[in-house]
Amino acid sequence: MTDDTVISATPAQPEPKQKVWDAPVRLVHWLLVFLVAFSWWTAEEGEMQWHYWSGLTIVGLLVFRVYWGFAGPETARFSRFVKGPGDVLSYTGNLFRPNYRASFGHNPLGALSVIAILLALIAQVVLGLFASDTDGLESGPLSPYVSYEFSQDAAALHEDAFNILLIIIGLHIAAIVFYLVAKRVNLIGPMITGSRKAVDVEGPASGIAPVPLWRFLLGVTIAGLTVFLIVWLPTTR
Amino acid sequence: MKIKLFAATAVLALGLAACGGETPAPEPVAEAPAAEAPAPEPAPVATASIGETPADPVAFMKTRSDNYKDLGKNFKVLLDNSKLGTPDMAAVSAAAAKVNEYAGLMGTWFPAGTGPEAGKTEAKANVWTERADFDAKLANLQTEAGKLVTAAGTDAAAFKAQFGPTGGTCKACHDTFREEDKDK
Numbered sequence: 169m170t171d172d173t174v175i176s177a178t179p180a181q182p183e184p185k186q187k188v189w190d191a192p193v194r195l196v197h198w199l200l201v202f203l204v205a206f207s208w209w210t211a212e213e214g215e216m217q218w219h220y221w222s223g224l225t226i227v228g229l230l231v232f233r234v235y236w237g238f239a240g241p242e243t244a245r246f247s248r249f250v251k252g253p254g255d256v257l258s259y260t261g262n263l264f265r266p267n268y269r270a271s272f273g274h275n276p277l278g279a280l281s282v283i284a285i286l287l288a289l290i291a292q293v294v295l296g297l298f299a300s301d302t303d304g305l306e307s308g309p310l311s312p313y314v315s316y317e318f319s320q321d322a323a324a325l326h327e328d329a330f331n332i333l334l335i336i337i338g339l340h341i342a343a344i345v346f347y348l349v350a351k352r353v354n355l356i357g358p359m360i361t362g363s364r365k366a367v368d369v370e371g372p373a374s375g376i377a378p379v380p381l382w383r384f385l386l387g388v389t390i391a392g393l394t395v396f397l398i399v400w401l402p403t404t405r
Numbered sequence: 406m407k408i409k410l411f412a413a414t415a416v417l418a419l420g421l422a423a424c425g426g427e428t429p430a431p432e433p434v435a436e437a438p439a440a441e442a443p444a445p446e447p448a449p450v451a452t453a454s455i456g457e458t459p460a461d462p463v464a465f466m467k468t469r470s471d472n473y474k475d476l477g478k479n480f481k482v483l484l485d486n487s488k489l490g491t492p493d494m495a496a497v498s499a500a501a502a503k504v505n506e507y508a509g510l511m512g513t514w515f516p517a518g519t520g521p522e523a524g525k526t527e528a529k530a531n532v533w534t535e536r537a538d539f540d541a542k543l544a545n546l547q548t549e550a551g552k553l554v555t556a557a558g559t560d561a562a563a564f565k566a567q568f569g570p571t572g573g574t575c576k577a578c579h580d581t582f583r584e585e586d587k588d589k
Contacts, residue, residue: 301477302473302474302477303477303480303575304478304483305572305575305576306484311481312485316478403488403489404490405489
């Protein structure tokens with residue numbers, strides 16, 4: 169990049185943009201942000217019917233996101249962003265070197281937090297599906313398959329495990345603030361718009377390649393069907 | 406072999422007895438002097454009298470807690486069945502009868518001296534200070550639990566329609582008189 173050319177009196181050329189996150193990844197991300205907060209709030213307020221549907225929607229989002237980790241564009245794929253300890257260490261060591269370049273998609277360290285959040289959320293919804301309250305008044309859709317005692321234990325763990333989720337989310341936000349302050353890298357904007365300034369970044373200039381629509385629709389169908397079966401199967405026992 | 410079989414039968418019999426029509430009134434366990442056992446009120450409904458402190462409040466409260474757990478267990482049977490296209494009406498009737506039975510006895514479960522000052526309990530102190538409201542809410546439960554038994558004996562649709570109103574009376578009382586379990 170030659171910086172000299174950028175300074176000009178005329179309205180500048182639009183800066184080159186690199187697309188890093190596709191719409192489904194961004195949508196899943198922000199829906200999870202909203203629904204995790206909403207689930208917490210509805211549980212606190214005892215609005216269990218809303219909590220039930222909030223949780224089931226999260227189930228659908230998680231099913232889709234895991235599928236998208238195999239079928240989505242390159243920055244969404246597990247095989248591309250999940251790296252071994254060697255890569256994580258060398259990335260971390262490089263953070264403050266002059267040759268540092270912002271990763272294309274998840275960096276090797278951030279990938280760990282993505283996996284941690286996904287696993288914590290999966291554990292959380294699975295526990296919720298089997299949980300029931302002490303009174304036997306409210307319960308997750310799969311609770312009829314388990315005993316009262318089991319569903320009580322699931323409910324207690326569901327409540328405790330939320331703290332683990334909070335810790336991981338806290339780390340995630342702390343990392344974003346770190347990049348913003350210490351590295352002057354804004355990670356929030358691209359998660360909203362999908363694109364970032366293509367300056368000092370890794371990856372192809374064009375960014376992620378488009379994915380055929382049918383793959384997205386297939387994912388939505390799988391996710392929807394999963395939620396439907398979870399709700400419907402217990403009523404047919 | 407025979408001994409094992411005998412033991413198994415005994416356990417089974419005990420189990421059946423426990424699930425059967427035995428009165429689940431909270432009786433302080435074993436060594437508690439019988440003389441001071443909770444004097445059951447003649448009528449469980451809406452008497453303002455709070456009753457005498459049992460001899461062993463802690464054991465009494467433990468039994469109360471166990472009774473509520475068993476009540477929750479029976480309610481889960483109802484909840485599970487309420488979601489089914491074709492509920493198991495025999496199980497529903499048995500659970501509804503049990504809920505109704507507990508509801509009838511519940512008025513004797515909160516004598517003086519068995520609140521949070523006496524030991525571990527989720528019952529809040531206002532059970533004793535706002536007794537009229539407590540008794541009114543209990544009377545609602547008894548009414549709706551009675552209807553539930555009738556509905557369970559009628560058909561699945563009647564049971565499903567009555568499940569919510571009955572559960573609502575549990576919740577109404579818990580919202581006012583039961584401690585939110587903060588962390589266990």
